[in-house]
Amino acid sequence: MNQDYIKPNAWSIIEEGFDAARVKSSESLFSLGNGAMGQRANFEETYTGPSFQGSYIAGVYYPDKTKVGWWKNGYPEYFAKVLNAPNWIGIDIWVDGEPFDLNSCTQVTDFRRELNMREGWYQRSFKATMSNGAQLSVSVKRFLSLKLEELGAISYTIQVLDGAHKIRLEPYLDGGITNEDSNWDDKFWNQTAMESQGERAFLKAYTLKTEFHVCSFMANRLCHEGNWISSAPETVLAGERLGHAYELDMEKNETLKLYKFGGYVSDRRYAKENLIPTANQILDTALEMGFDTLLVQQVLAWQSIWDTADIEIVGDLKAQQGIRFNIFQLNQTYLGNDPKLNIGPKGFTGEKYGGSTYWDTEAYCIPFYMATKNQEVARNLLEYRFKQLPKALENAEKLGFDGGAALYPMVTMNGEECHNEWEITFEEIHRNGAIAFAIYNYTRYTNDLTYIPEMGLEVLVGIARFWAQRVSFSEPRSQYVMLGVTGPNEYENNVNNNWYTNYLAQWCLLYAKEQLQLVSKKYSEDYERIVKKTKLEEHEPGQWEEIAQNIYFPASETHGVYLQQDGFLDKELIPVSDLDPSQRPINQKWSWDRILRSPYIKQADVLQGFYFFEEHFSWEDHKKHFEFYEPFTVHESSLSPCVHSILASRLDKVEQAYAFYLRTSRLDLDDYNKEVEEGLHITSMAGTWMSIVEGFGGMRVKDGMLCFDPNIPANWHSYSFKINFRGHIITLSKTQDEVSLRNQGKTGLRVRLLDEIMDLPAER
Template sequence: MKEYLKHHEWQIIEEGLDPHYNKISESVFSIGNGRMGQRANFEEEYSGETLRGSYVAGVYYPDKTRVGWWKNGYPEYFAKVLNAPNWIGIHISIENQKLDLAKCKVEDFTRILDMKTGLLSRSFVATFADGKKVRVESKRFCSMAHGEIGAIRYAITPLNFSGKAFLSIYVDADVVNKDSNYDEKFWEEVYKAASEGKAIVTAQTKKTFFHVTTGMRYVVESEGKKVNYGRINIEQREKFAGNIIQVDLVEGKELVVYKYAAILSSENHPKDQLVAACNKVLDEAFTKKFDKLFEEHAKVWEHKWEECDITIEGDIAAQQGIRFNIFQLTQTYTGEDERLNIGPKGFTGEKYGGSTYWDTEAYCLPFYLSTSEPKVARNLLIYRYKHLEKAIENAKKLGFKDGAAFYPFVTMNGEECHNEWEITFEEIHRTSAMAYAMRDYVEYTGDKNYFTEFGLEVLIGIARFWAQRVNFSAEKNKYVILGVTGPNEYENNVNNNWYTNYLGAWTLRFAQQAIDYVKSADSKRFGEIVSKTNFKEQEETSKWKEIVEKMYYPLDEKRGIILQQDGFMDKEILRVSELKKEDRPINQKWSWDRILRSCFIKQADVLQGIFLFEDDFDIETIRKNYDFYEPLTVHESSLSPCVHVILASKLGYKSSAYDLYLRTARLDLDDYNNDTEEGCHITSMAGTWMSVVKGFGGMRIREGKLYFNPFIPDQWKSYSFRIEFRGRVLKIKVSKDGVETKLESGAPLTIDVKGESVELK
């Protein structure tokens, strides 16, 4: 746990440059706009430890799988969102001395991310080897108003000298991915051009042939007037284009470089029109100038915060944490393009390939349901519907048949592209996250028509998968599910993981309910689906019903708890509190063999199921299972703390709920798990939002009605959140004095607050 960032309600602030923390800060201070994103790398050269990262949504490369022992069924590639062409570079040289913060003496270093406006700022004083000092102040943003524009204001002030400087301002597509399986570069040059004040490079990905055109224009000013350059050299080499200009630095006088970038991809433009479109976007940015572009960008952020802000009074660390999580979620996914989804690292790093995981359906959907118009969440569901044929292909590769659908653990285009056997092919519960997301969506919006249009086809495919994945145990006289990995990835290849069995049976019941609805609501459409899927209703649903009735669930009757899986009690049961400090985190300190034989749980497993289906269990059952499993949980998955916050809140464990909330809210800000340098945990940030709204706020939806059972942590004076629900906008404020509810817009609505009906007008 690292606490080097200052607490502030609206800003992330780093004072002083510590090279050991630089990659962490590059992740934390990342900026994006849903179309693209940029790690907080320096504009100038930096020879120290850094992870260069610029990313373009939807552009990926199928990096060939690298494993020591190939198993039949392995995907041939692991899809990766690519480190895209670098558009931020402004290199400075003064009398053959490069401005390199790893080599110069650095003082007064400050890095600030203003979450209110999405502006990244940085300032420092650098001293060169010969004693010359410069102050640099930079500001940059990825425009939320114009998704293909990035802008930089880079100011240089010589403090103790006057002299000449050379500035290299460029676009560089000769970049690498740190996680390349074979140290391969993924980009090839298609086009480049440079002229005075301008450069454009088009690069294409190998194999997938995505084109990305990155262009830049710049102007250098002093005291508001354009500077006449002493000399301009056009610089071009492979996948690189730019200008080198000579400028005069005057002691005490600020010189400002305004750099405008346009980043366009063939996902949104015809390939043969990319350069022309790039020029048009560049001209627009150059004409509007930095201040106007920023004004438009900030207005979008103002609107976004009106929709989704959570305020916390009396606890700055908690306030900063939730806003940081909301900020990253909002700049990662806007919901405007149904082809896109939410990568676990968003635009902040390479780990996990930037691909789509089950995190979207299990964790992210509630955030977008409550803070955006319904089409945003609907687009996330349609994304999976459009991948149904690929899910059927994934199942077929593993020996399933007759239209069974197995949704991927990791994907870019619907095809499975993850290659850890115990995860990819055993963590089968993820395919039902798609079904649960439909339940969430329909319950929240009332849009049952989604079943008719899209959902039922998906549910039939998923149900067929479960019907084939179970097998009947004559010894138990029950259906069992063997050789799986549950949500707790510190257990592999187990039998009868309770969460997996419970979710599989629930999916079969839910599919039947959807069938009944579509048959009654639109018999013609039902007939079309039956024909399209070759659905044998009587035969298939009879089998589903039998499986549901005879599903096996491991229990420990002596302790009165659910068993995580068969044989769990054969382990030596120890509490996390008994671990030595030097053993944490165990995934970085222990061998995999030792982890697998231990009782320690990476993330909520049994408790994940209770969280999703809490109305199926009485309060004492929830309490017994929480009291047993939470002390065994090391929370080394970012997805873990939020589930425990929600259940702890329900159980009245206020102190534990608060402590776990801080862990999820400040997971990246304080680098709890020593892995933030690889990128922020974007999808788990939606769990942080749930921690407040569903945890402390106690929000639930039952049969189309909103329920709230809030409490306030002792450390807070008040908190408030806003949600959109079926055409209404509600504001909930909880303080020491009680609960205030307000209907800000929409038709009258009756809600339940702590067991009492409240009519809102």
């Protein structure tokens, strides 16, 4: 049974009632981020119940030494870990000498959390009776500023409900933190300085091995009954923790409000010797503006994001809440301001997957960022891979490839492979194809013809060289085969001739050859530079085409489908519908041996290829393959339901598409995979957006033209979305009976709606 405590609401995530059993899940769901840093929704005050404390800084990581039972040649030396950063949100509270802790309170009532997605803030309120009888009402609001990306702000209000009490507040910075996800329980940080300046405090530290220098900072202002407390706080030092303590007597119904401003500055952006002065400048701005003015800025910044990113659904509140939650979290994770950053599968909400970059970015996230922001944001994501091409060449060389072959990593922070499960590190090589496809997808959508000659062609050459060496020529088949691979469906590994991998390889080889020809004709100087830099031999493009034209694809004449890999039909083909529900999810119930021998598909594999290369196959081919593979798919990857939703929409299986959409949009809100307490599934959230825009909206780019072929679920009254297409803001609105398009660009645009080509005039 899925969790169902989140209240349906169009613009907010709301929890009512305190339940210690769901604290860790809510810490994930109510997480905050601003692209530069993020934090789980931990309580500011002490909490001794089960909790997963987490604050993270974008781009700051640690190379945690690989831990495996049996070392294999080619394994990476480390798995990169996003680091749990020093905690700046903490505010310890004592009432008459007793620590205030919801876990030890005798009664907690009126507990409510709200994550306001429209305006970008998180609020928590409750009433509590402590074991000493003291009764308090507490209201807390906090946000991470989009305008001052190093800054977060907290307003913490306490009201005494029962009588006179001595209240002690201690806002603090804590550098003595550890990662939940650690291989050897290493110490990740080395603290170098703690400094107190009146109501401001600074904690300097650097990461071991990677030596990222960070200054965590805070400033506090206290207000009692509307009057500012001007007396200096007591400085409290304890180990790696620096606090400021305030004490005062309060009477019944009196109110105390603490404003706390905090955050991080690092030498990723500032000189390490200037970190404290820079933090002071940020605090000067924050204190001058004040919490309320900063909050107004926050609301306006989020309004600007929603102006182009919002999707409105009328008639289905849970579906509406789901898509906005996904869009909100994507924007909290990555805003495109820093080309050195990328998108981790958990974003700033947890530590699983190390916070690293996966192929998810290219396959799922780039379409979202291309269409909801300016094209420079998506180009930054492609530039990220271009700058890491030297490491991709090194990664391939470590595995025995040569001659300029490039293998991009499955998991990375700096371009080096840092994933150490052999069937993924060595075999899940389809990620190379996703990166090449992203270059094609970006060019097709934006019509930016400069990226490939400037950067992309070198990437495509390296990838083509890899595929040319990775195939083997089979004498019995007289074709090229691909041995020992794992496709996106990780429930079958070390297989031969995974169809999706073979198809990607074929396409990449032909696409690289085609782009070489185009660049040689239109950008001769770039072509000469690239040929010289890559040492491209004259025979190579011809060799790529010969391999591509002779790649083997497993297929079944009986079923009329491509086979997922050699031997798939040797499995006992029992559909998922015949599985005992008590055996789901199989990845938590079955041995790995049993999973590998089963026909069950973790995520879209053959169908992922049909999604990427839709125009290569007929409608009948789509239908036949969807109906063959869907019954065996358990969707135990967060990346699976969105692809199935898009394909089902194309096949006019709208009810099925809707079921998949609901699963992907509420994957975390309803905790389908029973793991939300570990963090959110950020990269798959982009797939939720695709399920509506590319699925129900039928948005495609064909021959340079924007095309729509929309449908609508039966229980929706209407939906609408906006996309930024080559500088035109296009709005599609669909009801049960009608569809309309608007063009908010400066010039007209020719589009295809259903089967009609039309000129869409500009509205301004």
